[in-house]
Amino acid sequence: MEIRRFESDLLSSNMYLIVEGDHGIIIDPCRDTAPAEGLVIDYILLTHEHYDHISGVLAWKEATGAMVLCSQACGENIQSPRRNLASTFTAFCELQTWVKLDKLPDADSQFSCHADETFEDETVLTWRGHAFKLFALPGHSLGSIGIILDDRYFFSGDTLIEGVQIALRLPGGSKTRWNTIGAPRLAKLPEGLIVYPGHFDSFIYKRK
Numbered sequence: 474m475e476i477r478r479f480e481s482d483l484l485s486s487n488m489y490l491i492v493e494g495d496h497g498i499i500i501d502p503c504r505d506t507a508p509a510e511g512l513v514i515d516y517i518l519l520t521h522e523h524y525d526h527i528s529g530v531l532a533w534k535e536a537t538g539a540m541v542l543c544s545q546a547c548g549e550n551i552q553s554p555r556r557n558l559a560s561t562f563t564a565f566c567e568l569q570t571w572v573k574l575d576k577l578p579d580a581d582s583q584f585s586c587h588a589d590e591t592f593e594d595e596t597v598l599t600w601r602g603h604a605f606k607l608f609a610l611p612g613h614s615l616g617s618i619g620i621i622l623d624d625r626y627f628f629s630g631d632t633l634i635e636g637v638q639i640a641l642r643l644p645g646g647s648k649t650r651w652n653t654i655g656a657p658r659l660a661k662l663p664e665g666l667i668v669y670p671g672h673f674d675s676f677i678y679k680r681k
């Protein structure tokens with residue numbers, strides 16, 4: 474198995490492609506579908522509903538026919554350009570300071586899409602001898618999840634990024650849900666997981 478990382482042109486968000494043989498799974502698709510050439514893509518998993526992490530859902534679905542799987546709250550929010558933040562994405566890019574942008578990304582302010590399968594709190598996807606555990610980690614957004622692959626690799630979305638404080642104040646974020654559900658779950662994860670975040674490089678998980 475191989476994990477490949479691609480950076481989107483939208484706020485440098487990470488798309489991951491997990492490859493086993495000639496099959497693949499995409500996490501947080503960006504708009505460029507070239508990385509799938511020669512592969513059968515079975516699933517598209519979403520760490521959360523924000524536009525920079527879902528901008529490629531329609532393009533990838535059309536190119537590969539893969540099933541889109543995410544949390545129920547994420548599945549609801551990706552259907553609305555207001556709730557997936559597409560409608561305010563350009564303004565957000567102008568205001569943010571944590572990613573240096575030479576020019577504002579070309580965003581589709583009307584973007585919306587649908588999930589094929591959702592789950593409420595947690596689920597396990599078994600795929601070609603591997604197990605993806607998907608579990609709710611609300612806080613950064615209501616639909617945020619963690620994805621742990623084979624008890625070893627942790628796709629953390631925007632919930633855990635090295636050196637970056639979790640953003641709880643974007644529209645749809647919840648400090649209460651973070652304090653009561655997200656943070657306690659994160660704190661229980663075993664140290665040593667290899668974290669693949671929604672932005673920037675991988676790192677090793679250590680409890681605070």
Ligand SMILES: [Zn+2]
Pocket residue numbers: 521523613631
């Ligand atoms: Zn986000």
